[in-house]
Amino acid sequence: MTNKKFKIPPKQIDSSDCVVHIGQRISDGVVVEKGEAFNIHDKEWVKMIPVVTMGESIALMNVSNLSSDGEGASESFEMICKALANKIVDWNWTDMSSEKLPKPYKNPSVFKELNTEELVYLVTISTGETPSEQKNELKDSLNIPSAENNLNNLPSR
Numbered sequence: 001m002t003n004k005k006f007k008i009p010p011k012q013i014d015s016s017d018c019v020v021h022i023g024q025r026i027s028d029g030v031v032v033e034k035g036e037a038f039n040i041h042d043k044e045w046v047k048m049i050p051v052v053t054m055g056e057s058i059a060l061m062n063v064s065n066l067s068s069d070g071e072g073a074s075e076s077f078e079m080i081c082k083a084l085a086n087k088i089v090d091w092n093w094t095d096m097s098s099e100k101l102p103k104p105y106k107n108p109s110v111f112k113e114l115n116t117e118e119l120v121y122l123v124t125i126s127t128g129e130t131p132s133e134q135k136n137e138l139k140d141s142l143n144i145p146s147a148e149n150n151l152n153n154l155p156s157r
Helices: 054-064 073-087 108-113 116-126 131-142 147-152
Strands: 011-014 019-022 025-027 030-033 036-039 045-048 088-091
Touching: 019 116, 045 116, 054 073, 073 088, 073 108, 073 116
Parallel strands: none
Antiparallel strands: 011 045, 019 036, 025 030, 045 088
């Protein structure tokens, strides 16, 4: 890791829940066959500064608003790679042959070599919670009685 002192301490995030699918089929933008899932960064981690910059927000909005012909995709991709390179200060990630990847800090080119699902994973954790945390919240929310159920339990007049 870089010896740089950060105003906000970087957060280390376990990357074991980063999944890449092999044999996935997508039709009209919808996954029709999940394929086989591989946790390719099992026991690996990422250290990142846990804040979202305005540049990241704009880049993500640009990606979500891309036209169907992909106009602006290259520019948005560049912006995301630069934002991640400023935010991810260290990692111990390896490539598909278990070789160490170059350090990510101030190195946007390293993100261009990642699989799409790896990049989506990094963008997801950089803007909020890990997929594991999201699943735990979803599971917890399923155990909370809804307002509608509470209203139905009130005594009638």
